[in-house]
Amino acid sequence: MEAISELVTPLSEGEWNRATECPGWSVRDVVSHLIGMECELLGDPRPIHSLPRDIYHVRDEISRHMEIQVDVRRHHTGPEMTSELEYTLIRRSRQLRNEKKGPQDEVPSLLPFGPKKITLERQLMLRAFDVWVHEQDLRRALDKPGNLDSPGAHVARDVLLDGLPKVVAKDAGAPPESAVAFDVSGPVEFMRTVRVDKQGKGAVDESPSLGPAVTLSLDWETYLRLACGRVRHDAVADRVKTDGDTELADAILRHFAVTP
Numbered sequence: 001m002e003a004i005s006e007l008v009t010p011l012s013e014g015e016w017n018r019a020t021e022c023p024g025w026s027v028r029d030v031v032s033h034l035i036g037m038e039c040e041l042l043g044d045p046r047p048i049h050s051l052p053r054d055i056y057h058v059r060d061e062i063s064r065h066m067e068i069q070v071d072v073r074r075h076h077t078g079p080e081m082t083s084e085l086e087y088t089l090i091r092r093s094r095q096l097r098n099e100k101k102g103p104q105d106e107v108p109s110l111l112p113f114g115p116k117k118i119t120l121e122r123q124l125m126l127r128a129f130d131v132w133v134h135e136q137d138l139r140r141a142l143d144k145p146g147n148l149d150s151p152g153a154h155v156a157r158d159v160l161l162d163g164l165p166k167v168v169a170k171d172a173g174a175p176p177e178s179a180v181a182f183d184v185s186g187p188v189e190f191m192r193t194v195r196v197d198k199q200g201k202g203a204v205d206e207s208p209s210l211g212p213a214v215t216l217s218l219d220w221e222t223y224l225r226l227a228c229g230r231v232r233h234d235a236v237a238d239r240v241k242t243d244g245d246t247e248l249a250d251a252i253l254r255h256f257a258v259t260p
Contacts (some may be wrong), residue, residue: 001089003147004034004135009082016078020141020232024057025143028081029070030134033183035085036069037130038092040110041123047072061260062113124247128152129159133228133259136221140142148221149187157188161204165260168194169202171255174248176200179209186220214244214252229257 008016008031016028025033034065049072051064058067063138066184067172073081097227101107103121110123118126139145164182168174180194196202218226220226225231233240233253 001036001038001085001092001131003071003150004031004131004138005082005085007135007138007144008078010083011078013078016081020137022137023069024055025137027138028073028076028078031069031081032073032076032138033066033083034131034134035073035081035088037110037127038088039069040109041127042088042091042095059227064109065111089109125155125159128155132156133224135222137230153188153220156224157190160175160224160258161192162245163227164192164194164204167255167258168252169196169200171228172248173212174202174249174252175213179211180248180252181209181212182223183215183217184220184223185217188220212244214249215243216249216252217241217243226253226256228259 008027013026016026018027019025020027020030022030022051033215047068049068051058051067055067055071058064073084074083099120103122104119105116106122107123109115109118110117129152132147132150133156135147135152139147155164165213168180174180174196176196176198178196180196181196182190182192183191184190190206192204192206193212194202194204195209212237218240224237224238226233233256240253242253
């Protein structure tokens, strides 16, 4: 969050309006989303606000829920945004320093669907993931790359890897007793194998496969953009190398996104 504050503080008013890879969201909208989520964790009441009917990217209740904190700030100026962000950071940092709960204590999940409670550890991990991914959204929109290998990047890697077994085994339909290898290069470098058992259930591990059905080789930023649904696989085909079953590789890339 501090990295984002440093990034957006010097922006001109026009730069706040730049489009990001999040459908329908500008730089201002992404920062509004982050401020809104942290305010809810602080216990602030959600805004009482009616969304316009013509927001095309709001397609379900989750996106509608998220859009309220964004739309309520759409007419805020750059200085208003940066001052609210800075004030929210001060309050949230104080809250975290004074936190008395343990990692496994339950706290609100903040999501409109799914479990109402999650552990504090899970909540903070998901916040670190969300904030870092949106930092990268902002950096790409502003053409100011950086922090691709920060601690938040490693949290994001682990969260995204959790979704790989479902992508390979269920969504792409990899056959039982097959393996798919992922070779990721760049600032965050790793190799992982998703193995599908006899029952068709997938699991990810760090050991290499001697005969994978598919091997996907790509750089870390491309992996991030695909896994977070920021770009279609055909738009980055030149940055992804596939070996093995081309039909299965194409199915995996079509279903690569693991975020809502």
